[in-house]
Amino acid sequence: MSIRPAAPRRRLVARIGLDRVLATAVLLLLVLLRLWDPPPVETLRLRTFDAFQILRPRxxxxxxxxxxxxxxxxxxxxxxxxxxxxxxxxxxxxxxxxxxxxxxxxxxxxxxxxxSPALVAETVPGLDAQSRALLAKLPSNDxxxxxxxxxxxxxxxxxxxxxxxxxxxxxxxxxxxxxxxxxxxxxxxxxxxxxxxxxxxxxxxxxxxxxxxxxxxxxxxxxxxxxxxxxxxxxxxxxxxxxxxxxxxxxxxxxxxxxxxxxxxxxxxxxxxxxxxxxxxxxxxxxxxxxxxxxxxxxxxxxxxxxxxxxxxxxxxxxxxxxxxxxxxxxxxxxxxxxxxxxxxxTRATLSYPSYAAIVEVLLAVAVSVGIIAFAPVLGAAWLLLLGAVVAVFIAAISWFRFSELGILLDPTFPLGASLGVYAVLVFTNYTREQMGRQRIRSAFSQYLSPALVDELAASPEKLRLGGEERRLTIMFSDVRGFTAISEFYRADPSGLTALMNRFLTPLTDAIIGRRGTIDKYMGDAIMAFWNAPLDDPDQEANACAAALEMIARMNALNAARRTEAEAGGFPVLPLEVGIGINTGRCVVGNMGSAQRFDYSVLGDTVNVASRLEGQSKTYSVQIVLGAATAAAIAGRFAVLEIDRIRVKGKSLPETISVLAGDAALAASPAFRELAAAHAALLAAYRGRDWAAARAHLESCRERGAGLGLDRLYDLYARRVDAFEREPPPEDWAGIHVAESK
Known part of the structure; x- marks a missing residue:
């Protein structure tokens, strides 16, 4: 699963943190806004002073x-x-x-x-001259x-x-x-x-x-x-x-x-x-x-x-x-x-708003905001909010004391508003970064995990521990058999081959994702997947086996649909058969690659063995081969039969391998129980060099395993018994088969 790292940021921003840089920028803008003091800022300050007077009039x-x-x-x-x-x-x-x-x-x-008398004398009509003169001598009202x-x-x-x-x-x-x-x-x-x-x-x-x-x-x-x-x-x-x-x-x-x-x-x-x-x-x-x-x-x-x-x-x-x-x-x-x-x-009860008050308010806002910027990553949101509340009460108390006791006005709204703005920027930036991180997780894993797992991982990104972590995983490899012949069939129709690949890879992928699996990578017609990473899966082996059975069922349905289409169109069709190998063990999972490109992938011997097991599905002519740890984990819940002890190519230690024949319903059926008993007897006779008993048990297994796709497996054992009868194995033979192919 490939992930490309984000483009490199500037060293300073990367060292300080984008949230702190943005918060500092907002603080500077708020300081400039206060120094400019536009009408809304002034009105808020004045309304605060009004509130003081309403609470305590003179x-x-x-x-x-x-x-x-x-x-x-x-x-x-x-x-x-x-x-x-x-x-x-x-x-x-x-x-x-x-x-x-x-x-x-x-x-x-x-x-x-x-x-005034003189003006009245001038304005009253019909007034005689003597009266007019007497009025004019009187003093004016002014x-x-x-x-x-x-x-x-x-x-x-x-x-x-x-x-x-x-x-x-x-x-x-x-x-x-x-x-x-x-x-x-x-x-x-x-x-x-x-x-x-x-x-x-x-x-x-x-x-x-x-x-x-x-x-x-x-x-x-x-x-x-x-x-x-x-x-x-x-x-x-x-x-x-x-x-x-x-x-x-x-x-x-x-x-x-x-x-x-x-x-x-x-x-x-x-x-x-x-x-x-x-x-x-x-x-x-x-x-x-x-x-x-x-x-x-x-x-x-x-x-x-x-x-x-x-x-x-x-x-x-x-x-x-x-x-x-x-x-x-x-x-x-x-x-x-x-x-x-x-x-x-x-009464010396006037108020004053000294010229230095604006500078004090700005310095107070800067001090509180810088404290928030500095301690936000250390304290966490809850403690920071509590500390902010204490600081807010302190600032309000100082402002109230100066007003009520000293008659000096100090605006608490700007320091509180600026620090709240800085806090909001930090919260918003962290929220946005978290959402972007979740979106990146969704984008990175949406093609490789089920929607439910993607939602869980996005909601709890701390569960994604990148960078290499050792843990127990279940690994699956699947491959289409005979794909070379199929490719040759489409040599004149490359787009048809692409469409066919998409057609069978899609249901296989859906089966894996639907069972909590993670797609690691596609390798042509092959798929590599794993369980129990990046999210814990306590039932990883069962989920992997259920996915494998569903993959087989979906391939059967696809083949049936293709046969119907071929019959209707009058053209030949090559059936698609899938071989699957599943193994469980300790692996290292995390980011693997270079600084320019890396994969979220797995490494370890368990992975190599799983790949070899998929290859052995061809050798034993079965569809699903399980490693010993996987088979042991699902014993009793699925229809599992041990098929051999082998030493795969490149390995010195032998591995007990099993075939996954069916689900829990099949495992609980009387017919399968009889088959399992006969199959165990076959292996015991085979490893005990009792070739006649082995041949007898082979016939019993063929009869009881009819319809389970095990005929060619038993044919393989029949050939081995015939060969050992002609040329017995060496005295130190322990029933271990050495695989010559991957």
Missing amino acids: PATLRPVTIVDIDEASIRALGQWPWSRTRVADLVSRLTEAGAAAIAFDAVFPEPDRL RILADAVAASRVILGQTALVQPSDPPAGLPETGFALLGPDPSAHIARFPGLLRNVPELEQSAAGRGLFTIVPERDGIVRRVPLVLIAEGRMVPALALEVLRVLTGSGAVMLRSDEAGVGAAVLPGFEVPTDATGSVWLHFNHHDPARFVSARSVLDGSFDPARVAQKIVLIGTSAIGLLDNKTTPVDRTIPGVEVHAQVLESVL
Whole structure:
């Protein structure tokens, strides 16, 4: 059975292993993917951080911020927003009187109040000149609000615009100082800025952007503390509130080559990411933060709710479309996001995702994956899976600890995902290699083994121990007698000879394979087969003998079919007769050959004897000759008759040979038992030099063995008896016949 080895692989791949090479390549691709950080990778990381916050939202230990809410009740009672600036001024004044530490607007007043007296005088038709003049002399509503703003500590809101705008001259601006390289390239940039009317801007203690930039999925996780609008740095509303409260004239940004690292104010250092945004540890939406604007204006609120607190004025009214989604809430008012920024900063409960985090995640992924690649062949799948589970729990625990105790974000999904990907590649590669190995086994053995044996061998390839193994085998040789004459008959029809060979080799092969035999090779019209390799066959001798009997039966059926065809076609036909030799003994089985081509075959004296036994089937004119070990193994289960002791050509030791006359049914029949007794008596008389008794037993054997194809065997013994009567054998003759032919 011939097998061609796979083409040589590169030495390095062969030494390391294809599975490890592929796993390493996948690891490198995953590392590059993480460094590139496409949206799906980023989203997975952010969703993991969301899960942390859902499991442990920020506890609300302090309430430094109160939200004055322009809610639905306030709008129903006081009219739609925007309100008159005088009402807003009244709101500011009442909050100031209640002791608010600072007041910040999550709103912008970009246009003059249309309800100012001068504007009303111009728009009311039929107004007399005196009334018009009196109204024109009254202060504008914007002026009234500006005076209220100036009398308090108010931070006005601004918003970034995607449309370009030109900064007006003379308006106050918040300055920035840099501690490190210019980080402008990393900060979110907007071409325009929407401001309040100039007199409000000039009266305010500060101005900050309430612009929030959600992530790609619309969830607010980070809030910028600094943005670039109209080409300059502008503080966010929360940062400006802190600047005003600390009395600082400017904001300092600590930066490095990666971008912004922190916003620094007297007594505060707020860690940020490279873009200058702060990662928020969100608390759930809490109505306790809110005071209705209506209750402030009508005086029914509790002043203690705003005393010495930062007051944010914003809206939760659905119609004003200022709602946001956070990791812990599907929707909260946008002003509450700013409140949570201030709470987090003031209670030092912000999160941070440092610039080195990505490198740590990559190194962790590489370390775990390299460990998997290195130990996979050593530990095996089960132990590797268990170790992987322990490592996964460890990584998740480290990530959770850093989040919950240190407020530092570390993504566990990339190390876990990368190591899982590497593990999957190893498993898939090994599975594919195993399947390919099984397929190679199927391809190599499918023509030589039964489908059931091929399936068993493919399912348990470890049973195929290649490279030379000594074991007990049963060897069969079969040959078509008189094939030279048959070939000559087809000398003018080579294709007909080929078709005939296929026609008789196929049923013979099927008989062998059907009895768990392995086809070793075809040698013209001859077949060599063996049992008990590559798979164990505890009943190898019986299976080989059953196969031999079936081969004879199939050849008889084929001859009958050929005779029918010949009679119908009016052409002659030569019958096909098969001689079979079977022997059992120790052999070496495995890959035999060269590095370029090898055979899965058998070697040993047992093989040579089996070949000689097949040749002796011609000498003794029987179809199936068995060696002594084979005959002993099947004694009582098959119809077996010892026929001689011979010394085959090339052998010094004699071999007892037997003929396989039939199956178990024949062996159990009374007629065969009588034949066996007569046959044993024949051999005893023959070996005892009692030629007269031998001749008598020959006649008994002929009578009882009629129809079993033993006539020519007994003719052979009759000739020997006649010859020994004329010329007796030497005194040391032990009944051993020396075979002169193979």
